[in-house]
Amino acid sequence: MAKILCICLSSTIQRTINFNNIRLEKVNRSTSYRMDASGKALNSARVLSQLEKDCVQVICPVGEKNKDLFVELAERDNLKIDYVTIPGFTRECWTLLDNNAGTTTEMVVGEPDLDFDIVSCEEKILDILKTKICEFDAVLFAGSKPKCFSEHIVSDIAKASVSSNKVFLADYQGLELLNTLKNVIPSIIKINEEEFVTTFNLFQNATSYSDDELKKEIQKKSVELNNIVVVTRGHLPTFASNKGELVECPVEKVKAVNTTACGDSFSAGFLYEYVNTGDFKSALKKGTWCAARNAELETPGAVR
Template identity: 25%
Template sequence: MVYTVTFNPSLDYIVNVSDFKLGQVNRTEKEVMFPGGKGINVSIVLKNLGMESTILGFTAGFTGEEIQRRVKEMGCVEKLIPIANGYSRINLKLRSNEESEINGMGPEIGKEDIDKLYQMLDTLKAGDVLVLAGSIPASMPSTMYSDIMEYLQNKEVMIAVDATKDLLVNVLPFHPFVIKPNNYELGEIFNVTLKDKKDVIVYAKKLQEQGARNVLVSMAGDGAVLVAEDGSVYESEAPKGKVVNSVGAGDSMVAGFLYGYLTTQNYEIAFKNGVATGSASAFSENLATKEEVEAILNTL
């Protein structure tokens, strides 16, 4: 079973305004709302590809109830833990002459809430997959991801981590199955500017030396790279298409990679699935569907 953890889920409210003006009343031309958060996105895409998963994390207030309602409506299984106080966040994404975002804070998550999550993690068994994705609220310890991995290190759980900076680096000693920085985040870790795939491969291998089993690096319009634990290295150009919505593309790549690997045990197929799924989400208003992914796979 695949489990995804989203510590700070959201309702993503995306509005289109033709010519946004500060200090004036602006009216939307189009608006959509989705349940958001990186782990939730991974679960939704896995469901679209035909693979079940369970969503873990925290929700609060009426916005939290709406997140739960929407993920269930999409056919996902959720075991989100309700928090007594506060509200799950609403993230506003404004599309106009420029794209802007205002992200909410989310509720304060206490020790008793974290303890409930650990009780759920106790049910994981060897061969299960756990996806730790996204940022964590300020109320939680900065070592949260590595704490979870240390807690589970004797369970033979395959763990995927999609995070930045210290959140990502701190998990490396616990040998995550796969990590997915983008090329900018990878360069930030080592305080260097990565110019091309050759540079990306060099520094991806450094993360592997520090403990990661597989390093999957997304490079937006420049494609992607996988440095796999069996010593193989795969590169791909970005599939051709018009980028409609970049939100969730990286999460979709993680979902596609896991789907490809869990169904075939083949890293090349997993990599191509990751590239195709990330691109399918980028080329669509919504997260990737199986049909959209298969259409792009046929071009790789």
């Protein structure tokens, strides 16, 4: 059994709320709700734990004021967590499901910036990583960092993972990804189309671009970095390149209940299959399958 370490700097308490019909500027009464420990890497970890028991562990910061609730929710899903306590609250995210319209609306409630010893917090996270990493075959780092964290923490985590010769999947974008690439090359970059185009400043002078043009850029980046680049595109086929080997993978058509965490579920399935088999194409299919199963369920980051 391959073991995977998931790292999340933006831990979240996710409340998923059902409505028969959401009306703006009206009083809306829910029919039900659920709460989950969340954040991109937490969602991926939940999928991994459902694919194979005891194959995953999580490192994350947790706000001290609602730490007990977060830990309780994680334990309910059998998620093993090494956490670092920070001042304030773990942020919350509310997902509004309109059952009649079949839509998903996500509302992320960021916590205010706090003045605390972030250096000590980052050192604790890195110490846990460096102590634990020898027990794992791969590292999945997903999501953005809170503003209070340093500019170099993400690339520090990436460097520690890659230098330990672990398969490292980077599921993040923008400056954090660019800073990472100045130091180390992730084994796998998993990113959506908008993030890929924006991060690498592509097609800036064009009003539109074709699928073929996008494929060429993905292939070019994969050759340049000598790694795997996976670009998910929602309901459209996924484009991916393994050191220049370009593959187009169709998505499954499903009746969606909650599309939150479909990308996180894809990352989990892809990495799980890749570290267990080394098969790039099979990994794409597994990631696609996980994303489809997640969309059919209410829980964010789930395949059953």
